[in-house]
Amino acid sequence: MTHAKFGAIDVLEYEQGNLQSGTNWWGAFVIGLAGTILVTGAAPAFLTVFGASYIPFITFFTLTGVILCLLLAELSAMMPGRTGGSPSYAYPAYKNRWPRLAPHVNGVTAWMYWVGWMPVAPLNMILASFYITHLFGLDTTSGITPVSTFIPYWTLAITAVGLLVLSIPAYLGIRFGTSMATILAVLSMIPLTFLSIGFVFNLDAANWSELAGFPQLDGTSFFSEINGYPAWMMYVAYAFPLLWTVIAYEAAACYIGECKNPGRDAKIAMTLEGGYGVFVYTMLPISFVVVLGAQAISDPALVDPKTMFVTFASNIFPGVAGVVMEWLMAIMLIIALVLSALNSLMGCSRSLYQMSLDGQFPRFYQHLNKNHVPDRAMMTNVAASLGIAFMGGAIEIYSFSNVGYLGSFVPVLIAYYLLRNDRPNVRRPFKLPEYFKYIALMLAALYFFVWLIGGVIYSYIGGQAIYYFLGIAATFLYLPLYWYRKWEDRRAGFSEAATAASTSGS
Template sequence: MSQTDFESHDVLDYEQGNLQTGTNWWGAFVIGLAGTILVTGAAPAFLTVFGASYIPFITFFTLTGVVLCLLLAELSAMMPGRTGGSPSYAYPAYKNRWPRLAPHVNGVTAWMYWVGWMPVAPLNMILASFYITHLFGLDATQGITPVSTFIPYWTLAITAVGLIILSIPAYLGIRFGTSMATILAVLSMIPLTFLSIGFIFNMDAANWSELAGFPHLDGSAFSDPIGGYPAWVMYIAYAFPLLWTVIAYEAAACYIGECKHPGRDAKIAMTLEGGYGVFVYTMLPISFVVILGAQAISDPALVDPKTMFVTFASNIFPGVAGTVMEWLMAIMLIVALVLSALNSLMGCSRSLYQMSLDGQFPRFYQHLNKHHVPDRAMMTNVVASLAIAFMGGAIEIYSFSNVGYLGSFVPVLIAYYLLRNDRPNVHRPFRLPEFFKYIALALAALYFFVWLAGGLIYSYIGGQAVYYFLGVITIFMYLPLYWYRKWEDRKSGLAGNEIAVAGE
């Protein structure tokens, strides 16, 4: 066989999962909507800091998320046997170039991804509790204060009950989980889409002059200082928590390995996810600014950031209709947040499972139940999520988890370049133009800069240093878990990896 023939039949060698192939592009798309739904926490938090200047800021970074989705579509289609989403695609690339380094790249990347995605479940249940207590007039004045954040008892109760209930469909497998997610997705897409274009239902309430020059809340120019800091410092700092939300719709990649036709489904699911993400993340801030206005957004007495969405709905339809819309939007947003929490429980458990198959995590997590679900990994998510709930608000959880989440994409983006450069002839059912390998490197550099510089500046400006460094400490917890796995291998006399058998 000639060298040309050999290269044309180049095949990647990697550990494959044994999960059920029970869904398609729609299943991956609807469960992956969990990332898009994070806008419910992000938009109010950032609008109350930046006002209209938030719009070009978020549009740029959201578009980088679309590019990320396209890159992951190619990787997931060419490695359909890998599960756990984006971190699982780095290992084959590094193993080819640096075989001794590759296991650690794989382990650290998957662990950082888990640290990033696992807190999404408690975060969204916390956000859901705000709407539930608001609608039913529950007392949110009693609670506890860990470190610096007050946590109402109702928030803890709703979060705990919600996580336990959601563990049931997550335990029952991808088919059941997808069926439930489809119902939740339809109900969640309605309010998100409606609110994104809400101004068309009451054009008289829209003040388009609020967008002129994209000013800050106080009316100052886009480049003027914010809160006593130069604008560019604030943009770099807040890019750190912002990226945690606007690239999270890449979560659909976690389920490509469970699609019946991954070569086709990867392209469709990831492209739709990116497109809908851009629509929601850019149009929602525009709608909020033109309807509510900078003055209302900046005054908590007029607009509570925790319930900004329902206030927005009632402003579009004043009077009795507004009250009805407030309830309807709140209920649908609660449903949307529940979907996002379900995705978190299901998705990042796959990362622990794949990392265990690859040999960097305890064998305990290779176990699959009769529904082909990594049940031990999933239940670990539930327990860890309950602990994360005691951190308190969204900003605290953003600071903690993004130390892992954003950082996990840097080695994956470099891996895309390596695979394109070193293994150009591996079969790719979906193939981007060649220049995308350089875009991947540029994106890796951007994300690394925001992860390092933005994270450090934000932890100082936002007073979140304790949570940022708690995230750093959590990342290093990978080492004792890895050492334990190596001890297991030596004790059993096995150097390789064992594939779990369902029900063992």
């Protein structure tokens, strides 16, 4: 194979995913919107801690998510046969330079990505159950306390039924899943976009002075103490859960390998995903701050997304009956959360499937059903999600899952640099300027710092340290799964050798 230094065309070799090419950029975009829609839960929670200072904070990290999407667009377009999203692009890069290390980088990265995305389905169904039980007045006083958090029986029932129902479109394949995702995405995008620019419908309700200097909730400066902690410590700590949400729209990359024209579709889907993410993640908190104001946001009741959305909408449209707005906002949030859960079931199953093809995960997960769906991997997601539902509340699951999710991007960003540096002549249907390889390294360093330092500080500030370290422990579960696969390979090798010997002897 001739490399770039000799000026010839380079061909990148890798294991093909062989999934059905049944969608295009729109399918990848709408299913990936599940990540963008996570703003519905993030914005209220963060605003009640930071106030207007949250806006430049989230804008910065959201822009890093856009850069991540652009980098993944290049990687996914140059490796259209890979499936499983961002972690699958690391293997070919490390395999070229460090062939013995590469399998472990691939296995750990894909496994961490799965640990990160798999809990999203039960988490969002748990959140959706809160709105469903409230709207229909269901009893939430009876339940169990499996770990440390009380869980109502209705929450467990709704979560279990929701996961089983969503497994149907996930099982039927990308075409059916895209159709369902399109309906859910449109139903959630319209009101979300509408509210992001809601102030334009009632300019008198907006007070733009609330943004001056981006103050804390108590009116102090951007760098003042927050809840008794130094500002820098709080920003570093909360960057950990914030990145869990603002880079989640990279999920569109999971489906580029199932696009009919991945070279073209990767660029369109990932660019649109990042662009819409910046719009929603910046405009929604701006709208909340200028319409509600710091005094209203300081109300602890507004940490509940439903309450903040209803209060905001009532200020914009004061003539609309409160009960109507309550139902509208709750339905919008439920739809958004269901879409995100569907994406979780569909997306991270591709990671297990690709890891099995690459040789780091049991052969059991290489199976495809008649719809070209990695059904065994997907049903493993459903079973694991049902187990995660017993872990507790949203904060606990956030802390656990982000150890895997955020950490998985560090090897991928380094892989981008390696591929641009070592294999510049590989065909790239979409190619960023050369200096982006250094941006990828800087982004890897930033994400690693937030993952390690921010994760530890956030876990201790929030009293969730046990879940952070459970996430670390879950990462090491890769090893027994890898060892089992090597045992399978040795057994298969012995069987083939015995068959060959028997054939030659006869």
